[in-house]
Amino acid sequence: MTTPAIKAIGLTKRFRGQGGEIVTAVDGIDLTIGSGEIVAFLGPNGAGKTTTVDMFLGLTSPTSGEVEVYGETPHSAVVDGRVSAVMQTGGLLPDFTVRETIRAIAALHGRPERVDVVVERAGLGPLANRLVKACSGGEQQRLKFALALVPDPDLVILDEPTTGMDVSARQQFWDTMRADAADGRTIVFATHYLAEADAFAERTVLMARARIMADGPTAEVRAAYGGHTVTFRPPADVMGAQGIDQAWLDEVRKAVAPLGINDLEVASASLEAAFLALTGTPLIDSEATGAPTDAEESLL
Amino acid sequence: MSTTTITDTEVPAVTSRGTTRPLAVAYAGLDLKRQLRDKVGMFFTVALPAFLFFVFGMGDDEAYGSANVAMYVMVSMAAYGAVTATTTVAGVAATEQTMGWGRQVSLTPLPSLAFVAIKTAVAMLVAAVPIALIYAIGAATGSSGNAFDWLASAGIVWLGSVLFAVYGLAMCLIFKGENAAGIASGLIVIMSFLGNVFTPMDGIILEIGRFTPLYGYAGLARYPISEGYLPNDAGHDSVWLLLANVCSWTVIFAALAVWGLRRRRERV
Numbered sequence: 001m002t003t004p005a006i007k008a009i010g011l012t013k014r015f016r017g018q019g020g021e022i023v024t025a026v027d028g029i030d031l032t033i034g035s036g037e038i039v040a041f042l043g044p045n046g047a048g049k050t051t052t053v054d055m056f057l058g059l060t061s062p063t064s065g066e067v068e069v070y071g072e073t074p075h076s077a078v079v080d081g082r083v084s085a086v087m088q089t090g091g092l093l094p095d096f097t098v099r100e101t102i103r104a105i106a107a108l109h110g111r112p113e114r115v116d117v118v119v120e121r122a123g124l125g126p127l128a129n130r131l132v133k134a135c136s137g138g139e140q141q142r143l144k145f146a147l148a149l150v151p152d153p154d155l156v157i158l159d160e161p162t163t164g165m166d167v168s169a170r171q172q173f174w175d176t177m178r179a180d181a182a183d184g185r186t187i188v189f190a191t192h193y194l195a196e197a198d199a200f201a202e203r204t205v206l207m208a209r210a211r212i213m214a215d216g217p218t219a220e221v222r223a224a225y226g227g228h229t230v231t232f233r234p235p236a237d238v239m240g241a242q243g244i245d246q247a248w249l250d251e252v253r254k255a256v257a258p259l260g261i262n263d264l265e266v267a268s269a270s271l272e273a274a275f276l277a278l279t280g281t282p283l284i285d286s287e288a289t290g291a292p293t294d295a296e297e298s299l300l
Numbered sequence: 301m302s303t304t305t306i307t308d309t310e311v312p313a314v315t316s317r318g319t320t321r322p323l324a325v326a327y328a329g330l331d332l333k334r335q336l337r338d339k340v341g342m343f344f345t346v347a348l349p350a351f352l353f354f355v356f357g358m359g360d361d362e363a364y365g366s367a368n369v370a371m372y373v374m375v376s377m378a379a380y381g382a383v384t385a386t387t388t389v390a391g392v393a394a395t396e397q398t399m400g401w402g403r404q405v406s407l408t409p410l411p412s413l414a415f416v417a418i419k420t421a422v423a424m425l426v427a428a429v430p431i432a433l434i435y436a437i438g439a440a441t442g443s444s445g446n447a448f449d450w451l452a453s454a455g456i457v458w459l460g461s462v463l464f465a466v467y468g469l470a471m472c473l474i475f476k477g478e479n480a481a482g483i484a485s486g487l488i489v490i491m492s493f494l495g496n497v498f499t500p501m502d503g504i505i506l507e508i509g510r511f512t513p514l515y516g517y518a519g520l521a522r523y524p525i526s527e528g529y530l531p532n533d534a535g536h537d538s539v540w541l542l543l544a545n546v547c548s549w550t551v552i553f554a555a556l557a558v559w560g561l562r563r564r565r566e567r568v
Binding site: 057059078079080081084085087089090091092093095096100103104105107108109110112144147148151 | 323324326327330331333334337338396399400401402403404405406407408409410
């Protein structure tokens with residue numbers, strides 16, 4: 001219990017870019033993730049999240065620095081089945097069925113008895129005999145998640161796990177993850193959706209330009225770097241096809257200026273919010289976090 | 301709740317080491333089934349050579365070396381089928397790697413060398429399918445030769461097809477994309493003509509053909525029957541020339557595969 005799930009000291013990865021220049025993908029990361037934690041790795045594309053995840057999994061060796069997973073090398077942790085992952089760059093074989101894919105990986109783990117458990121857990125029962133190439137992007141993503149659960153790992157690393165999923169599939173996925181976390185699994189996920197970190201992670205590690213910019217409870221990271229957003233709906237008569245009436249906006253600016261507000265941002269409702277409003281699917285834990293879904297990625 | 305997860309994970313740590321072999325066999329079984337299910341691939345590996353055998357000399361009882369013409373054509377067609385099989389399987393394996401399946405496999409306890417061994421075994425098993433089928437058709441339709449002709453030719457066809465696994469690997473590492481395996485096995489058809497596998501050649505094309513990859517391999521496979529004498533009195537090949545051809549192409553394909561692998565790694 002005292003051994004941390006991940007312990008990284010001065011983790012650095014450099015490689016040669018296409019023009020021959022040296023690119024630093026990960027720059028001296030220090031990070032300790034305790035057993036049972038749920039941590040979000042938040043950052044824009046190209047921040048170094050995937051490279052960091054690759055080093056946690058032993059798929060890439062660091063240029064300098066060290067990383068231990070449950071006190072052993074990442075590779076040993078993989079061999080022992082203590083860590084597993086849904087990788088952004090992991091692929092599936094199109095002409096295997098869903099079940100065959102899981103059986104193949106379960107065979108290599110020496111855990112054939114896990115096949116049924118994992119099919120059930122990832123909700124793949126109805127798809128089990130479908131060819132992978134006939135599955136949607138979201139379904140394939142769920143299959144990758146099932147593969148990650150095969151060794152029954154203590155730590156699951158998810159790199160952009162909801163890529164290709166529609167809104168309701170995304171929500172279903174996080175529900176499954178929540179159930180897993182309740183069983184005591186340590187979960188680390190990389191994402192560029194602030195809402196996902198917000199709704200699911202207790203702790204957020206904010207990464208940008210190869211470094212950790214912030215690390216702490218999600219609410220604090222959000223407060224420190226995201227600020228708070230006040231959203232209101234303008235009256236219908238000032239909204240035209242070209243957006244909000246400019247004269248009215250100027251009046252609003254003038255009206256709020258005495259309150260110390262000097263920055264007014266206009267954002268239309270996100271497609272996601274519109275989708276949810278139209279389909280009637282509730283927002284992911286919206287009342288628990290109080291996070292507005294509009295323009296939420298703007299801080300990144 | 302958390303205690304159950306912990307005791308669960310103690311199990312694989314104990315079992316994974318001792319039981320790697322049967323598990324690798326289970327994986328190979330699934331992989332083999334997948335390859336055999338590929339209808340287009342199996343058409344080119346099994347149906348096409350069987351058909352060509354039917355067209356080019358099935359049942360032709362004219363004497364040829366220590367056997368008859370039907371036997372000679374049978375060996376050629378089995379060689380074509382076997383080579384197409386290993387090219388396809390190896391090519392598909394290389395494509396799988398670039399599509400990211402290799403990364404899924406690398407998150408399992410299987411050592412990478414064991415993965416190569418599994419793939420080789422699958423390729424050899426798939427290659428055995430056209431050989432067994434065409435030899436069976438041959439035996440039923442009057443291919444005749446002595447016991448040594450049958451065994452030695454089948455053995456050379458089977459083992460020699462490994463060379464084209466290296467070829468398939470090299471091609472798919474150099475040319476990106478899902479079509480690479482198709483291109484590689486398509487080129488096999490052209491190289492089979494040049495390699496004197498389909499129809500007997502003579503003159504300038506034969507001179508050029510001697511330097512192509514399938515020539516040495518097919519010549520060696522038929523050597524127990526022909527002792528190097530070509531059909532239609534087109535000439536004679538010494539066993540050394542045939543061996544030199546095979547060795548040279550092994551080196552060339554291996555070098556291309558290594559080069560392709562390096563190039564691919566740099567890009568990532």
